[in-house]
Amino acid sequence: MKLNQDKKAQFTDRCHAAARAQSSRMDARTNMANDRDLPSPAAPPEHPAVVVHHGPRLIILRRMAWVCTALVLMVICLSAFIRLSRAGLSCHYWPHCYGQSLLELQQGLPASGGENEATALARLAHRIVASTALLLVIGMVLVCVTTRPVRWREGRVALALLALALFLAVLGRWSSNSPLPAVAMGNLLGGFAMLALCWRLAWHPDPPDTPRLRAWAGLGLALLICQVLLGTLVSASYAATSCNSLADCIAASHTASWQALNPWREPVLASTPPLNASGALVQTVHRMASLFVVLVLLPVGLAAPGQGRRGPGLLLLLFLAVELALGLLLAGNGASLPLTLAHNLIAALLLATAFELTRGAGVGT
Numbered sequence: 001m002k003l004n005q006d007k008k009a010q011f012t013d014r015c016h017a018a019a020r021a022q023s024s025r026m027d028a029r030t031n032m033a034n035d036r037d038l039p040s041p042a043a044p045p046e047h048p049a050v051v052v053h054h055g056p057r058l059i060i061l062r063r064m065a066w067v068c069t070a071l072v073l074m075v076i077c078l079s080a081f082i083r084l085s086r087a088g089l090s091c092h093y094w095p096h097c098y099g100q101s102l103l104e105l106q107q108g109l110p111a112s113g114g115e116n117e118a119t120a121l122a123r124l125a126h127r128i129v130a131s132t133a134l135l136l137v138i139g140m141v142l143v144c145v146t147t148r149p150v151r152w153r154e155g156r157v158a159l160a161l162l163a164l165a166l167f168l169a170v171l172g173r174w175s176s177n178s179p180l181p182a183v184a185m186g187n188l189l190g191g192f193a194m195l196a197l198c199w200r201l202a203w204h205p206d207p208p209d210t211p212r213l214r215a216w217a218g219l220g221l222a223l224l225i226c227q228v229l230l231g232t233l234v235s236a237s238y239a240a241t242s243c244n245s246l247a248d249c250i251a252a253s254h255t256a257s258w259q260a261l262n263p264w265r266e267p268v269l270a271s272t273p274p275l276n277a278s279g280a281l282v283q284t285v286h287r288m289a290s291l292f293v294v295l296v297l298l299p300v301g302l303a304a305p306g307q308g309r310r311g312p313g314l315l316l317l318l319f320l321a322v323e324l325a326l327g328l329l330l331a332g333n334g335a336s337l338p339l340t341l342a343h344n345l346i347a348a349l350l351l352a353t354a355f356e357l358t359r360g361a362g363v364g365t
């Protein structure tokens, strides 16, 4: 009797296994029919519920997106180097040379120092790398939309990349010498957004759907964008010498004008340090805003590995820790060009990782 029951159970298990295999073969065929790109052996999905099919076109697109990610990272670094060295951050006669070019402009004096060799070289490299990235973005759009069936899911991201690249080209062409912090903010955030989109195209195509995690990551992303804009306002309003410790910044903020937070207002510089006393307010807000960013992104990073998003979750925690450490070093040691460049680069990677965590299965790419 017991033997018969065991045999019956084994037979039922075998039937279920055969049915599951049949159903997954049918799923694979349906995916092939939808895309007509032949599926190749895929990387193991991060989540067992997700079946991934990489057609050759998708593989090419993802390779192009990785190259584009590297190019955009270079453009971000070069552009920050040009902006910060032109502002005189950690210049030779620090802090007396800081903000001199804007100060001379505001006092109606002829510009004394021309561009140094390193900045001129960086400008040339920036042009070459940015133009290559633009061509690659056009290539990605063509890969998505010129072959049937049109891959709209990736095509939308590639088109957004193209729009951003053109926006940045126009911004750079018409307002590269503008002293308005809003211009630096647009430039920096545009570059960061390009990085986030390239990375999204390059990353794993179908992560598991985690609606709660995505919602919190979305909130963290919004706070991060505000924080990035505030950080750019600190540097574009020449606030590096406005204060040192947080207590110092809070005390100096009491006399500062709220206009210091207006990105459409040209910073008014004094001829002696601190160049922009009101910049202490911007420094205070930027440092305090870190607390809100951490309060949201830390739980997101900790929860992500348990929800099938191990890679981006751990990267988020790593970038967050490094970014805070760099910020504290900057605040403790005073302005430093290499530290600010690293702070800028990690901010870009942090934003791209938070953006990646806002993606759900079948949403975007």
Ligand code: HEM
Residues within 6 Å of the ligand: 080, 084, 089, 224, 227, 228, 229, 230, 231, 232, 234, 235, 236, 239, 240, 286, 287, 290, 293, 320, 323, 324, 326, 327, 328, 330, 331, 335, 340, 341, 343, 344, 347, 350
């Ligand atoms: C998640 C946290 C943070 C993010 C995303 C962030 C982001 C940024 C960004 C994008 C910039 C502009 C860099 C540039 O102009 O190229 C910046 C500047 C700056 N940040 Fe942060 N930051 C963070 C936390 C902090 C903290 C905790 C501190 C200090 C305690 C700090 C201090 C500074 C300073 C002093 C500057 C101005 C550097 C200059 O003079 O140009 N940041 N930050």
